[in-house]
Amino acid sequence: MPELKINGTEKSAEIKAEYKKFIGRKIMFIFATTILVIIIAGIAATLGPHQISITEVYSIVWYGIPKILQNLDFILTHSFKDFSLTYFTKEESIIWFLRLPPIVMAILAGIGLGIAGTTMQGVVRNPLASPYTLGISSAAGFGAALAIILGAGLATGQNIIIAVNAFFFALCSSFIIYGISRYKGVSPETMILAGIALMYLFSAMTGVLQYFGEEKAVAEVVYWMFGSLARASWDKLFVMFIVLIICIPLIMLKSWDLNALSAGDERAKSLGVNVDRTRVVCFMLASLVTAGVICFTGTIGFIGLVAPHMCRMIIGGDNRYLIPASGLFGAIVLLSASILARPPIAPSFIPVGLVTAFLGVPMFLYLILRRRKEFW
Amino acid sequence: MEKRGKMSWKIVTLLLFLATAAFLAGTVTAIPGTDGVTRSAPADPIPGAEFEVKLTINGERPLVVGIVETIPEGFEFVSTSHHPDQYDVSGQKIIFAVINETEILYRVKASSSGVDSFTGTWIDMLSQKEGSIAGTGGLEEGSTPTPTPATTPTPEVPCFEAFFTTLTLVIAGRFVVLLRNNEEGGRVG
Amino acid sequence: MRNVLSYILVMGLIGSTMLLTVMPAIAIGIPGDDDGNDNLTEKELASNILNYMLGEGDLSLYELRDAAHVYAHWNGMPRTIVDTAERTVTIYKPVKTIVALSSDSARALRILGDEDKVVGISETIKKHPYYFPEMSHRKSVGTWKEVDWEEIVALEPDLLITYATGSINADLAADKLDPFGITVVGLYLYVTDEYEQIFDEHEKLAILLEKEEAADKYLKWHDGYETRVHDFIAGKEKPKVFMTYTGGSIGKIMEIASYGPDAIDYTLCDKAGGSPITEVFSTKYPKVSAEWVLRENPDIIILKGGGVFGGWDNETEPANLIAQTLVGKNWGDINAIENNKIYAVPWSITNGLEHIYGEVLLAKICHPELDIDPTEVYKEFLEDFLRVEYPEGKVLVYPSLAS
Incomplete structure (x- = not known):
């Protein structure tokens, strides 16, 4: 190989240049996806029975923010809704209260699920890991079903109870996995097997609830499980945002350790990484993110599986870049799905969770067929 | 014999129809609000003297009506017994808010220069009706007081009523013609 | 350092916008109730009438007529019920347009004789033109599980009737429609496990629509x-x-x-x-x-x-x-x-x-x-x-x- 003949400094300079180019490409990808998210969000905000053009949408959002900030005292003494009645035109209210919440939710949920999926795949070193396979989604589904079926007729705060229950059970399942791994040793195999066992357990429990539930309530549960952005509102988004803003930086801090893990536990240990700790912390953080998202959206778990894979195929397996990239990619997929979920013949909707699958699978298969490289 | 039986049956039907129509027309008019506002004032006020104008709001309680009276140029509003919060004067216009009252009295001072006509409009707030105020003892110029045609309420209900009455009459007329034809036909046969 | 700063900045910004959503409970008020104490007095009504007749009022004739109605028929007070979702529902002016999201509420509306007020329906109502001859031809805004909120807003209804619980529950609907001043009432209007509830609900709807007599007759x-x-x-x-x-x-x-x-x-x-x-x-x-x-x-x-x-x-x-x-x-x-x-x-x-x-x-x-x-x-x-x-x-x- 001719390279070997090149002296040390030259070689390192070339490698550095190569590396920079490589990194540059990754950063470009992240940058491009960010732009794409903004563009698609803009398009999504123009869709609806009221004709509001894309420039109007942007100007409403742009001028809305100072309008809100200037009237903070009014909002605090009255309410956001009174504020909208007093200060907003109908178009402004439509954008701020009806169109933006689902869009922001699509972005946050896409980011959250994409990142959670990447992290889980890194933690258990398995391409099949996702909130679905680790039982978190079905646990959340069980929590929601419990609230919907047993709480039927319980009207006060029902929306909150469903979300809280889903959140609680999603975390429960990850605590159980955590407990099992503590007892049995934190290995990817135990985690996956425990996750799959839990998935079946919670699915069965949901089944039992559905079996004895009232038909209307059962239909509600099924609908909840499809996943929907229609329940979005600013207070829910706030909670979701808080969960993400706390967890994601922490996950990012661990991204280098996750890179080390991918080389194998022994190698990681030799690099000074506390393997068990990293695994547990990352797993819990990813669970928290997943729970924080799907308790509001219902199970849109597919993104968690697909977004990381697609990004890995494009920019490689370096978690420092892969994690934000797959988050943004998740947002793109979910946003696009939310646009397609609204067919021209309103008022019929397709649950966004289903559209995500229909949209994601062909893209996924295409990438698998195009690329010959092994990624794992 | 049989023929007469048929005839009387037809008359009964006609009568029943008319009765129903009259009843229906009756129910249509029985909606809340006023049926109109009329004004009474002395026909020949003495120039320079004060006199009293009475507005009568026809209808049953509850009543909520807004009235704008325009007094002629040169006339001067003096006072009213109406609740002080419920009237306002602006130029030659006197505005009344009438809530559950059927009568308003106000005093004006006649001009020395001559006589002119009072005008006024009313809007019923409890129904969709509105119209102009009809005078009973007019202040119209000339010796032959031509009373303004009774209230000309504008929208829906009265129109419908008129339409309905006309329709009833037309249908009843047709019936009579039909009956007569039949009768004649019967005679021929 | 820069990261931390921007982190705090973003948090603060978003946090401050989000704080705003804490309290719902919104008051629109009776038209003409100038002091906003939810009691339209004779004086307030009179002054609004005078202003209108002078051509300088804030209220349109339409609003003024609503105010007169509230004064004459509601004693100047708003009408309030507690719906099945345990929300206090208050109406400040006569309900003239309704969106009904269930065939159960459509039936109740026919019994009360208010089917002509319906401007928007759900797909279920559309399916039964025999029972709802007029209503089934109104604009459909969605199904039991998903509705187009914007379509509802476009119809400008005074009242939206939906179920107390479920996918389109009253809380969620109010979340979406409060900013537009559309009142939401959560009533099942079908026989629930609490047998007496349906009569209660029917009566409450009658109160909102001023159709107590029809409800009593039923x-x-x-x-x-x-x-x-x-x-x-x-x-x-x-x-x-x-x-x-x-x-x-x-x-x-x-x-x-x-x-x-x-x-x-x-x-x-x-x-x-x-x-x-x-x-x-x-x-x-x-x-x-x-x-x-x-x-x-x-x-x-x-x-x-x-x-x-x-x-x-x-x-x-x-x-x-x-x-x-x-x-x-x-x-x-x-x-x-x-x-x-x-x-x-x-x-x-x-x-x-x-x-x-x-x-x-x-x-x-x-x-x-x-x-x-x-x-x-x-x-x-x-x-x-x-x-x-x-x-x-x-x-x-x-x-x-x-x-």
């Missing part, structure tokens, strides 16, 4: 039949009844579904002078085995046809339903089968405001000597309350009862 009619049934069955021996249902997502499974003591169909059967054999169950919709039914040996079997609204078009369908239900059950020795006392009834009879028909029908099945003709009851409901003609030729029970 209630009196209903209570009349209920009392007659109650008095008739008093002291009589109750036959053992087994109620089951077919169709729908659950019914397709092999198990036999029934109603436990908490379910409304159980309650109605009990009120109708039957003794449901499912008394021992604690679940609302217990699943039982064919063998268990055989052992319990009911005198009467009632089979509710899932999804059948307002009767079958022919006798073949209910006959097939019964035949299918009996396949492989080995129920030949059950009293009900021996005496040919297995009846198919449409799903809808025990659901909505017409459930009194269901109650009378069950009573007539349990006690054939009862001197009320259930068909007459249904006819009265349709003709006097829903104001549609009784559809001749509909099969409301199979086999038909000997009268």
Whole structure:
């Protein structure tokens, strides 16, 4: 190989240049996806029975923010809704209260699920890991079903109870996995097997609830499980945002350790990484993110599986870049799905969770067929 | 014999129809609000003297009506017994808010220069009706007081009523013609 | 350092915007109530009238007429109820336009005579043009699980009626529609497990729509039949009844579904002078085995046809339903089968405001000597309350009862 003949400094300079180019490409990808998210969000905000053009949408959002900030005292003494009645035109209210919440939710949920999926795949070193396979989604589904079926007729705060229950059970399942791994040793195999066992357990429990539930309530549960952005509102988004803003930086801090893990536990240990700790912390953080998202959206778990894979195929397996990239990619997929979920013949909707699958699978298969490289 | 039986049956039907129509027309008019506002004032006020104008709001309680009276140029509003919060004067216009009252009295001072006509409009707030105020003892110029045609309420209900009455009459007329034809036909046969 | 700073900045920014959403509870107020104390006084009304007549008022004639209405008919106060979602619902002006999101509320609106106010509907209402001749042609805004909020906003309704719980529950709807000043009321208006609730709800809706008389008329009619049934069955021996249902997502499974003591169909059967054999169950919709039914040996079997609204078009369908239900059950020795006392009834009879028909029908099945003709009851409901003609030729029970 001719390279070997090149002296040390030259070689390192070339490698550095190569590396920079490589990194540059990754950063470009992240940058491009960010732009794409903004563009698609803009398009999504123009869709609806009221004709509001894309420039109007942007100007409403742009001028809305100072309008809100200037009237903070009014909002605090009255309410956001009174504020909208007093200060907003109908178009402004439509954008701020009806169109933006689902869009922001699509972005946050896409980011959250994409990142959670990447992290889980890194933690258990398995391409099949996702909130679905680790039982978190079905646990959340069980929590929601419990609230919907047993709480039927319980009207006060029902929306909150469903979300809280889903959140609680999603975390429960990850605590159980955590407990099992503590007892049995934190290995990817135990985690996956425990996750799959839990998935079946919670699915069965949901089944039992559905079996004895009232038909209307059962239909509600099924609908909840499809996943929907229609329940979005600013207070829910706030909670979701808080969960993400706390967890994601922490996950990012661990991204280098996750890179080390991918080389194998022994190698990681030799690099000074506390393997068990990293695994547990990352797993819990990813669970928290997943729970924080799907308790509001219902199970849109597919993104968690697909977004990381697609990004890995494009920019490689370096978690420092892969994690934000797959988050943004998740947002793109979910946003696009939310646009397609609204067919021209309103008022019929397709649950966004289903559209995500229909949209994601062909893209996924295409990438698998195009690329010959092994990624794992 | 049989023929007469048929005839009387037809008359009964006609009568029943008319009765129903009259009843229906009756129910249509029985909606809340006023049926109109009329004004009474002395026909020949003495120039320079004060006199009293009475507005009568026809209808049953509850009543909520807004009235704008325009007094002629040169006339001067003096006072009213109406609740002080419920009237306002602006130029030659006197505005009344009438809530559950059927009568308003106000005093004006006649001009020395001559006589002119009072005008006024009313809007019923409890129904969709509105119209102009009809005078009973007019202040119209000339010796032959031509009373303004009774209230000309504008929208829906009265129109419908008129339409309905006309329709009833037309249908009843047709019936009579039909009956007569039949009768004649019967005679021929 | 820069990262931390931007982190704090973003957090602060978003946090401050989000804080705003804390309190809902919104007051629109009576038009013309200038001091905003929710009491329109004569003085306030008069001053608004004067201003309007002078041509300098803030209120339009439309709003002024609303104000006059509130003063004259509501005593100057808003109308307030607590809906089934336990939300305080207040209206400050007469309701002139309504969006109804369930066929149950559509039926209630017809009984109250307010169908002309409906400007928007859900797909379910669209499916029943026979029962809702005008409403079914209004703009459809969605289904039970998803609606287009923007379409609703575009219709500018004064009131939205939706279920208290469920996908489009009142809380969620209020979340979406409060910023547009659209009042949301959460009412089921079908018979829930709390039997009295539907009457309560009907009355509350009547208060909001100023149709108390119509609601009372319905209630009196209903209570009349209920009392007659109650008095008739008093002291009589109750036959053992087994109620089951077919169709729908659950019914397709092999198990036999029934109603436990908490379910409304159980309650109605009990009120109708039957003794449901499912008394021992604690679940609302217990699943039982064919063998268990055989052992319990009911005198009467009632089979509710899932999804059948307002009767079958022919006798073949209910006959097939019964035949299918009996396949492989080995129920030949059950009293009900021996005496040919297995009846198919449409799903809808025990659901909505017409459930009194269901109650009378069950009573007539349990006690054939009862001197009320259930068909007459249904006819009265349709003709006097829903104001549609009784559809001749509909099969409301199979086999038909000997009268």
